[in-house]
Amino acid sequence: MSDLYNVSSSPHVRAKDNSSRIMLYVILALLPTTAFGIWNFGYKALILILVTIASCVASEWLFEKIVHKKSTVNDYSAVVTGLLLALNLPATLPWWEAVIGGVFAIVIVKMMFGGLGQNFMNPALGARCFLLIAFAADMTNFVIDDYTGATPLAAMRNGEAVNTMDMLIGKTAGTIGETSVIAILIGAIILILLGVIDLRIPGTYIVTFVLFLIIFSGHGFDADYITAQLCGGGLMLGAFFMATDYVTSPITPLGKILFGVCLGVLTGLFRLFGANAEGVSFAIILSNCLVPMIEKITIPKSFGWVKEGK
Template identity: 55%
Template sequence: MSETLYHVSANPHVRDNGSTQKIMLDVIIALLPATIFGIYIFGASAALTVAISVATCVVVEYIYQKLMKQPITVGDLSAALTGLLLALNLPSGAPFWMPILGGIFAIIVVKQVFGGLGQNFMNPALGARCFLMISFAARMTTFTYDGVTTATPLAVMEQGKSVDVMKSFLGFVPGTIGETSALLLIIGGAYLVFKKVISPIIPCVYVAVVAIFVLIFGGHGFDLSYMAAQIFSGGLMLGAIFMATDYVTSPITKNGKIIYAIVLGILTGLFRLFGPMAEGVSYSIIIANLLVPLIERVTVPTPFGIVKKGGKSNE
């Protein structure tokens, strides 16, 4: 008598290359408007940074899997997406060795060492960005716009000055290659929600909590302009829509998503308003990623027919 054995592993449980490729392609498509705009604003150096970052991640993953005698998975586009996200988190004036170093760190240290796609505990692109930020803080926080080195809107607000909210919303401000245009990032997010690639719960709750936190603790009273400037500036939209929603490193339960997003919003508010740096999205997402197993443990639904301690059967 033959028996069917079911293999239970870490999420995601469905490991279909075609489905993975389609999801990654949709995310890449959603990022194209912000990517093209970043290249338009920052010029050829931004385009070269994107090309180097994507190529590095794809080549490094291929070489690593070849050397380790593992199945070659670069066709699923996950490495290409990691390279694109990493590039969009870099300043346009970054030296070209930086996306190479970051790509190597993202693919080998964050992704492959932990077992590859579906096994990493943090977003590879974010892990690489934080590694570069810690190692080369000066280069990672030097931004140019119209050929002039200048401060980002968040840095300007940290100095107590006001910024042009509309420019921050449209993207005509200094920043990393892919974070400047909140409008185009929101359009990309709407595309992903329409394609059912992501749920709107995490980005919507995340942004809402940051907005509430800023109104309460921002020191500007009920200043909607200041709140909007905080929401549309920096990496909040890029992080909330494209990295906090990562399938592998975010909760799968509805209540878990809400708790996760609330934690993200509070951490981002704390880092931005009370921390030593103007930005805090990357570190917030990584810290929240580490809490995901605990969040899922306390939010997992009770199986049908199981009686909770002191409770009733779920029948």
């Protein structure tokens, strides 16, 4: 009889998707944004993307070699981290600073906390925030080729008019991956159709942010202003590709909604009242730190209970 059973530890649910397959899906979904960034900013963007991905993969391989751990570079998570980091960088950034960012993302944010599944914040955004602090001038320099002015968000903060159609298409200054909302949404649709993400986090994030703008921006329900805020900066890229990171976002349905509310409120606070016109990166990593508490209060209670004896 014992030959009929195969006793093993959990989990017992089988699925066709694993980490490497999901990472490949994310890379596929990022291709439209990546291709547009290279077309928009030229060879400098391509070099930065390749250098950042290479630095992330090499950092993970070398770290695991030093500590005698099995190599995990074939799960493609380091590739995704490098690609996301590159898309959050200006094309004018010196390549060696991008390498530092890649090393920081993998070694400090990811591997020091145990590797994939253990990091408490999104590695790409953690590295971006580190670079913003360490190399502020280079990280806010968006002067390249045809784009010599301030970013749309900075222009709006100074009271200048912006072209929302250019922001939608991507004909504007910004980081490599944040300019074209159309390209980002194409990738988001791919992720949704493949079942990699759902709309709980990005949907709640966007709706909360819009409500925050209506209440506190002083513009009321100004469609042009709201559209410009949604299309400007890294909100769309962050909402669909980084806020939805499995490791650093809640697993419970209600937790995802609360997480999206936190993202929307923090982004609104940073953009309207902060010193910087952006704020998405800091909003996401701060919300990442709240995930344990969000999950603690949203984990469903067990069915039934037993009163303990005296």
